[in-house]
Amino acid sequence: MASEMKPYQAISAKKKAQQQDRIPKAWRIPTDKFQNATNVMDVPLTCGLLNETESRITSDYDATALLEQLKAGVWSAEQVTVAFCKRAAIAHQLTNCLTEIFFDDAIERAKKLDQEYDPKSRGKPLPPLFGLPVSLKDSFQVSGYDTSTGLGCYVDEPAEDNSALAAMLIDLGAVLYCKTNLPQSIMTGDSDNNVFGRTLNPRNKLFTAGGSTGGEGALLALRGSILGVGTDIGGSIRVPSVCNGIYGFRPSVGLVPHSGVRDLTPPGTDGVRSAVGPMATSLRDCALFLKSIVQADTWKYDSTSISIPWVDLKPAHKLRIGVAQNDGVYTPSPPIRRGLKQVVDLLSGNNDIEIIHINLPDVESHYQDFISYMTLSGSDYYNEQFERTGEPTIPSLTAIGLLSVPGTTLQGFFNLNVRRAEAAKTYLKLFRDNDLDVILMPPAPHTAVPLDSWTKAAYTSLWNYLDYPAIVIPVDQVQDMDFADDLSNAKFGPDDEQLYSLYTGPEQYKGAPLYWTRS
């Protein structure tokens, strides 16, 4: 039998067994029991594995509040770490969200932190992120563990060094305890690969958990993590945030160190670059992450990062919010439109805020150029990595079609840069002519969608193309009132109609989170 297995299958089997080994027997749950449940959001608290303290630690706080408890000595670093390791183990057994599991090391480190710093005696000053568990996307190197990114060819090659961000988090006092799942190629909206398999959406297993940082999305949704870190080159932080009811922030490129991330783009590639950012359960946790990192001399960890001082910006005037109902390419589905209206109505009642309705210019051509940036070298580099272990292409990667786009030349690359520089001017003019502080719009034309059907980086990729910061903020969920309406509402052509047709009404979609985005 073994001889009939492709190399990647043997690798996967071994790796999955290793994962299983790293979950203590006492932390295993009867997964068969939940096999047929579509929504598993309540399982962590109902399965009986977490004691009352662990339930409280993992349920009652955002990272900012939890950090306060840790620093006040209410909970020890060990207590908090054990609680999140346990809950992450549950989340993983329900959604397959983890890749590398290092609970033992984490608990060991937490104990040492407790010994080294005694919050109650107020002796040694506590590090900024004292004892806070932080989960990382698989692509961040963590010393001693694989950075396989779900590719067989990189399994069993433990990293010798920490990525810059992992090193920073450790120096800041955080506790790293697991890495999370992502798609083969790290380029799709479904976190599915041939080594670890697919991460499921805990709210609806028939829907994608999003990608590429989908493991984080599912883990945070189930509160198996309170602060996660992803990367985003076309929406990879924001798409899983949309799918999983969490906050996700993509800063501009370079603010958070990216060195030591395996992102599978051909080495030395340039143009649209990947940015590192937080995924969290509150807005202030995104700020906590950014502030902690930015204040910690990023240049010492990655000389290519943009090391700037942190400033607590306060609006000095009435906040001017430009609202874009859509991107002019894809029509938001009915629940998305309702969610946006809900937000705009709320904001319109605020005297410190002015709403300005705007249209985004030329988005379709920017999407096209974004795809060209993603495929500068064509597909050989990816295919070569897949072929090393005989891996097939995952369905979502086939569906997005990126691997069939031909590469370009140096001149073609320069031409893209010229057009992007023009786009940057156009968008700057949009901001200045309307005196905008921020743009509010849907983060995507739809909520989470059925497996392997999130095929466009629509909405999200515009901000990567322009390198504007962008955040996803939860608003509501799909409700009974969100009826599907006629396809004729999709006014922007056949592609729009096709995407619009994904929304079939509240029966299938009820409970899917709604979001708005800010740039």
Added chain:
Amino acid sequence: MASEMKPYQAISAKKKAQQQDRIPKAWRIPTDKFQNATNVMDVPLTCGLLNETESRITSDYDATALLEQLKAGVWSAEQVTVAFCKRAAIAHQLTNCLTEIFFDDAIERAKKLDQEYDPKSRGKPLPPLFGLPVSLKDSFQVSGYDTSTGLGCYVDEPAEDNSALAAMLIDLGAVLYCKTNLPQSIMTGDSDNNVFGRTLNPRNKLFTAGGSTGGEGALLALRGSILGVGTDIGGSIRVPSVCNGIYGFRPSVGLVPHSGVRDLTPPGTDGVRSAVGPMATSLRDCALFLKSIVQADTWKYDSTSISIPWVDLKPAHKLRIGVAQNDGVYTPSPPIRRGLKQVVDLLSGNNDIEIIHINLPDVESHYQDFISYMTLSGSDYYNEQFERTGEPTIPSLTAIGLLSVPGTTLQGFFNLNVRRAEAAKTYLKLFRDNDLDVILMPPAPHTAVPLDSWTKAAYTSLWNYLDYPAIVIPVDQVQDMDFADDLSNAKFGPDDEQLYSLYTGPEQYKGAPLYWTRS
């Protein structure tokens, strides 16, 4: 006769006549009288054109002090502008340092500033650079004037918009009054082109004024400007600073808006990018420029700029200075070595400073890769522009040989990026292993050199390649004691020997400025 002229010659003749027209008759000096003088540094104050007030205004202050006088109402903006226009006119007649001359507009603007703001009445708050004359390299677009960069094909195409930096300076209250000369292609160490001709070094007309921001160098040396702005992709701010006894600072790319600069690199080119920075007569003036720009919301003028808050950094510990005697490729000439020793001896006596001797790794390969970055597309783009008006290549451009380097492919470009990322890591390790705050080294292996012999971007281009900030600070001049020594002191091979042989002793070089640089 006219029919025998090449197109560029007719364009040049017309342009030179236009320049002459823009210098008021009363401001003309008997240039024949100074034709044979090698050093013209004293002419501005001895030629009799400046009255006592104008002499004081242009001689007695750096930009910071002059701005204080302007803001205190000691001198009016008009007085200051007229004084610098006059002195710039003298400098131009001596060294051919200007390209676009707009004294009339400048004086008009100064009058309006005086009317709009009355410093004495302390009514309306004064803008940060109230009334300060600032000169710009020709490549910055200034609305209504050519941005020819010394190429015939761009003459008589007045800019419709201001470059981002020109717009910022105007909004900050500065007075723009002239643009300055640069080399054909903006890529050599001799500011010489077929439209405006060559800028001469006011200390020694047989030596280069440096390039590519050589017009600024000569203008500042003669104090026809008190604050100039250049661009630097391989040393273009620092080389003329070395040649002309001034301070020149190249910030990291993106800190100062670069939009609206015609830099003649093929559109959309990437890799090593040009940075905008100040040229000045004092260190604090470099800070004045940076602070004024950085504090003024650069993103509003150029969305590709890195908009950061300004911080007055104070060393929190003993300053650790890494001293590199050379780059391991070119041996500094005897006066440069003496200058560096002088500085190190001085600093060694300071208890707040620690000196650490270091060697720079792999510089030769970085220089090679830098040249590859400069020639990504080969030479077609440049040659096509020259051919439009039948222009020959200037001697220094032929000498550096950049136009005969073939271009590369997209993969070649990515390979360069990979190597540069490795270099960045190596240099970060150098900084961290030695806990360095700064590196002190010669800014070049030599002082200003005879015309058309500054053929390497040695020393300077390393910091462009790595995108480290770098400043040139004046130290001393070549003195009688600086004897030439044996070629055997040049230990790094034939190229080193050749460059080392340029220094022939104090007879020819006496008075050439010596500098140190800081990264």
